[in-house]
Amino acid sequence: MTLPPVTTRFAPSPTGYLHLGHARAALFAATQAKEGRFVLRIEDIDQNRCRPEFEAAIYEDLSWLGLTWEQPVRRQSAHMSDYANVIAGLRRQEWVYPCFCTRTDIQREIAQAVSAPHGPDGPLYPGTCRELDEGLARERIAAGDPYALRLRMDEAIEAAGPLTWTDAARGKQTATPDIFGDVVIARKDMPTSYHLACVWDDALQGITLVTRGEDLFAATHIHRLLQRLLGLPTPQYHHHDLLVDAEGKKFSKRDHAPTLRALREAGKTPEDVWLMATA
Ligand code: GLU
Numbered sequence: 001m002t003l004p005p006v007t008t009r010f011a012p013s014p015t016g017y018l019h020l021g022h023a024r025a026a027l028f029a030a031t032q033a034k035e036g037r038f039v040l041r042i043e044d045i046d047q048n049r050c051r052p053e054f055e056a057a058i059y060e061d062l063s064w065l066g067l068t069w070e071q072p073v074r075r076q077s078a079h080m081s082d083y084a085n086v087i088a089g090l091r092r093q094e095w096v097y098p099c100f101c102t103r104t105d106i107q108r109e110i111a112q113a114v115s116a117p118h119g120p121d122g123p124l125y126p127g128t129c130r131e132l133d134e135g136l137a138r139e140r141i142a143a144g145d146p147y148a149l150r151l152r153m154d155e156a157i158e159a160a161g162p163l164t165w166t167d168a169a170r171g172k173q174t175a176t177p178d179i180f181g182d183v184v185i186a187r188k189d190m191p192t193s194y195h196l197a198c199v200w201d202d203a204l205q206g207i208t209l210v211t212r213g214e215d216l217f218a219a220t221h222i223h224r225l226l227q228r229l230l231g232l233p234t235p236q237y238h239h240h241d242l243l244v245d246a247e248g249k250k251f252s253k254r255d256h257a258p259t260l261r262a263l264r265e266a267g268k269t270p271e272d273v274w275l276m277a278t279a
Helices: 020-032 052-064 076-092 103-112 134-142 153-160 194-204 219-230 260-265 270-277
Strands: 007-010 037-042 096-099 148-151 164-167 171-174 184-186 209-213 236-240
Touching (some): 037 052, 076 184, 076 194, 164 236
Antiparallel strands (some): 164 171
């Protein structure tokens, strides 16, 4: 019996130049694909933060590292109507509700609450818009009030039933998406969110092994739930450890981690970068 080929992906957001941490993730995904497929996906749903020059640099830097990937590259910004259709399906199932709260509204509500449970992304949404009268919500939408869409977490979990996944680094995991509360699945300024677009595209592109850094481990709880609600297959997962600097801090844009192009300009070869990124 021949096993189906492994398909992995590297899914950067073009919000800056790639640094060594990205190189680690890209090389990890490409090598895990072995003889199978390696897919590059541009996660550019946030048009305020993404720039064409950063996207062009992604192709250039990855080619310089010696990587090749399938064509055509899926650019999420070109598929916003797909995500809107997926969300419309979730709305018909009533697993989703509109939320008109601003960040300030949410902070105020939390400050007044007796208890404010926290999740992986900070304090959980206090549920202000959850029971909003439907007619009123429709009126506000018709009047052009900006709104996000949130998942009714308890009902979604009940509909989904028990969820697990297998992580190559940590073994069998039980998904507990409730740790995120009523998570946003479509942002106010766009008809999707990272979670929804990622899950949809992983399935559409036939990804069998999702590899990404440990910093995204918690997101998999939500991804498993969305996969079940949308009837999508469950890939295998491998959350790899992150590259840290001399002080043990993870490489990040914010901390001015050296970019691949800066390393190249400083005379490093692709082989040097492979060694640094896979250490
Ligand atoms: N676009 C995400 C990032 O750049 C990666 C998402 C993923 O691998 O699931 O952090």
